[in-house]
Amino acid sequence: MGLRRLTREQARRIAVRAQLLDAKRPTDLVQTVEQLTLLQIDPTAAVAPSADLVAWSRLGPSYRPEQLKQAVEQDRTLFEFNALIRPMADVGLYLADPDLHPTLQDWMTANASFQKDILAVLRDRGPVISREIPDTCPVPWKSTGWTNNRNTTRMLELLVATGQVAIAGRTGRERIWDLAENVYPSDLDVPSPAEATRRKDERRLRSLGIARAKGTAVPVEPATVGETGEPVEIEDTPGIWQLDPAATDGFEGRTALLSPFDRLIHNRTRAVELWDFEYTLEMYKPAAQRRWGYFALPILHGADLVGKADLKADHKAGVLRVLALHPDTRFTRPITKAITAELHDLAAWLALPEIEHP
Incomplete structure (x- = not known):
């Protein structure tokens, strides 16, 4: 009997749902980080710091940056390690x-x-x-x-x-x-290195939904999961993928603006294989060499990555500046309406009264 074969649409839905980007939003910050396994710290705040932007894209307007600070510094439910925020329950895995x-x-x-x-x-x-x-x-x-x-x-x-x-x-x-x-719990459990690797692979696959056993190296956090999960094939992609056994592809989609460091698109090879989505963070490039902008945010619509939004939060002027929108597919009226609504939600969350379009 051959391997189970998924369509790319099924794989996309699995990946989006695993990253808590479907219409049923999570409501708790710590539980969100437990599912994602990490929030990456990056000081760039052209729109908002990446950790806060990732949390907002999941939790919505109820999220406030002070919640993250409280969880790390007071409640000790999250901890910082190697420029990543992780659940305190995982600390032993990274000390093993x-x-x-x-x-x-x-x-x-x-x-x-x-x-x-x-x-x-x-x-x-x-x-x-x-x-x-x-x-x-x-x-x-x-x-x-x-x-x-x-x-x-x-x-x-x-x-x-x-x-x-x-x-x-x-x-x-x-x-x-x-x-x-x-800082760490007094009853900290540090497993053997082999056990820690196994559990980290399982946690990573649960957060990604579907991933390669081996593949292109990604800075900061691996994007591969070893032999954990169920081996499957995905149409129009070479080789074998690993599927989270608990993953499902049934969900109601929504529109989301993603951080350039978001785990859904952080592995650029995976983004091309599953979505035909090409993306590079261009803040390190000279302005004349940028295609999408200094800190362009990938745009998710349903299970599809449909473009990039080049944004700048101007807090002094009280304006969210939409410098450009770069479609990867035709922006239909429903897509345009959904992106506009998301831009207004972002501006409100950032306490910016105005939106300036190009």
């Missing part, structure tokens, strides 16, 4: 296997006294920002990149990776550091 490069391990060993000094400061003074910790590093960190000689921050990040320090919150863009025992 630090897998540090030998160069990093050697540097930590050479600076054992520096590690002790940092932990002593945190023990004595409580949560602090990095510049409040004296740099007593005997062997400075050498790098050709921006981390060169940033000894304290580099060591703090490694102490987080090894489970000794945690990020307790942020003040502006600066991270606040504390002992892990003051």
Whole structure:
């Protein structure tokens, strides 16, 4: 008996529903992050910070950024790790296997006294920002990149990776550091590396609905799921996909404006294979080389990715500027009406009284 075969429309519906982008919106922030597995932190706020934009696109106008801050810093139901916000219930999975490069391990060993000094400061003074910790590093960190000689921050990040320090919150863009025992649960369960990998693959597949077992590397978070799930084929795509056994493709769609870092489209190869959707975040390109804009938001309509919206939130002027709309398919009257409504919802959420169209 051969593999089950899905249409691309079925695969799209499964992916959209798994990412909580169908008409039945979630109502709880922590439960939303538990399903998505992460919110990516990025300081760019041409429209809104990505973590907030992803949460708004799921929860709608009831979401407020202070809810995320409270969940991380007070309720401790979410935690920050490697520039990602994750459910606190998953923390053990990411401490199971630090897998540090030998160069990093050697540097930590050479600076054992520096590690002790940092932990002593945190023990004595409580949560602090990095510049409040004296740099007593005997062997400075050498790098050709921006981390060169940033000894304290580099060591703090490694102490987080090894489970000794945690990020307790942020003040502006600066991270606040504390002992892990003051942030993570006292009954923390850290599984074996093999068990952690298995559970992370299962969690990732549940959040994506359908994914490749192996494939193109994606920065920050893998987009592949190993051998977990049911192997299936999708029409007009090569190779085998893995399907979440609990996934269903029946849903009522809606229209959504997505962050450029949204998990639905973050794997650009998957976006092309399932939706024929080409997208590049162009804020790092010179203006003359941009096709869609500095921080263009992908537009989801039902189970289809139909275009990009080049937007700019001008809080000083109180205006959401619609610099351009780039259709990937013909914008029918219903699509145009739905996008317009979503733009008004976004402007209201951002407390911008006006929308300026091109």
